[in-house]
Amino acid sequence: MEDKMKLRLTAAEMSSLWTQYINDTLALCVSSHFLEKVEDEEVRPIIEFALATAKENIAIEQDIFNKEEFPVPIGFTNQDVTPDAPRIFSDTFVVMYMHQMALLAIAANGAALGLATRPDVIDFHRRVLEKGVELQNQTRDLMLKQGTFVKPPYITIPDKVDFVEKQHFLAGFFGKKRSITSVEVTHLFLNVQTNSIGKALITGFAQIAKNDEVKEYLVRGKQLSQKYIDIFSNFLIKEDLPAPMSWDSAVTDTTESIFSDKLIMFHVSAMIAAVIGNFGMAIAASPRRDLGMRYASLLPEIALYAEDGANIMIKHGWLEEPPKADDRDKLIKS
CATH class of the missing domain: 1.20.1260.10 (Ferritin, core subunit, four-helix bundle)
Incomplete structure (x- = not known):
């Protein structure tokens, strides 16, 4: 055996x-x-x-x-x-x-x-x-x-089991919109919360980064995080639901070097990957068209930001290469 x-x-x-x-x-x-x-x-x-x-x-x-x-x-x-x-x-x-x-x-x-x-x-x-x-x-x-744990919003428990009977369930751009589902609430809350944490983390990193190119990249990331917080919070607020708190006050005023720029860039890249994954899951779980399309419209922007970050890491020799498949054509020619 x-x-x-x-x-x-x-x-x-x-x-x-x-x-x-x-x-x-x-x-x-x-x-x-x-x-x-x-x-x-x-x-x-x-x-x-x-x-x-x-x-x-x-x-x-x-x-x-x-x-x-x-x-x-x-x-x-x-x-x-x-x-x-x-x-x-x-x-x-x-x-x-x-x-x-x-x-x-x-x-x-x-x-x-x-x-x-x-x-x-x-x-x-x-x-x-x-x-x-x-x-x-x-x-x-x-x-x-x-008393610091931020719970997702509460909604009323349904009176009975129901099924979708009209295409209006998918509508979202014109006319009266249906209220968002518990699944859609969950993803909106998650994306506000993760971007709030990410914004605080990037803010701190921007203060202690030493390379000017890295600093500029982090400032851009901070702005993107705030943009996403505003977009997703607005969806919740329009439904009379609370949005998660901001963590901006959790960052001190130090500017002394703590982590290398290499570590900072890798950490931010990992966070971006998580954000892209969250957007993808949210698209799949958000049948209301305005929600799904809003997530989809943000993907090219965050993907471009991720690519710019990878280019910075490659430029400075910070991007460690993962295992890769054999290049058969190259082997044959050699």
Whole structure:
């Protein structure tokens, strides 16, 4: 019987392990700074948990890479962070940030788990998924306790089960619009919240970035985030529903270097990828035409912003290349 542990890594497994390793090295840098500057003793255990999880993940990933003679990615090192530099974000924001990162880890590793075939890779992604759920629980519980957790809006429970009978359900550009569904509310809320967190994070990064080109890029990102917050909040407000709070006040006034421009650009790029993914899910879940088309109209703009960011990273040698398929034509010619 074939030993499953001797199976080659598939492209999906290489991709998920490589990406998770880069993210774990980033988490190690960011969490080390947060831990150095934390003041709220209720927040400290959460940062310690995130830091320990990143270290454990890296050790497991390196073991898999070494066994496969797979080049260990560089990712981010202690050269990309100054842990004892002045704090840039409040402890309240750090908890919300950790909560958001846990959500992204759950989504990414849930998908990776569905595509993994090797037992060791399956075990790894299951572990990361469980740790993500635990971090989400810890952050949510603390925010609920401290009164900082922003819940999605409430709507009235339906009186009965109903079915769509008219095309008016899809309308949205002309005449009277139907009220938005709970699913549409969910995506509007999610996109306001993620852009609010992203705007605060980019604002802080813009203050501490050293390269002028990076600074300009981040300022542009801050403006885009505010634009999306206004658009999606307006949809909620028109339905007499509340929009999530802003996190602008969570950023301090420090301008001292904390994270390298390389780390900042990668982090922002990962956030952009999440925004694009959220827009895509929202389009699929928003049958009212004005909503779906509004999301779709924003995709070219955010995609162009992502491309400009990639060009900056390539220009400065910051973009580490993921595993890629063999170029058969090149091999044949050689």
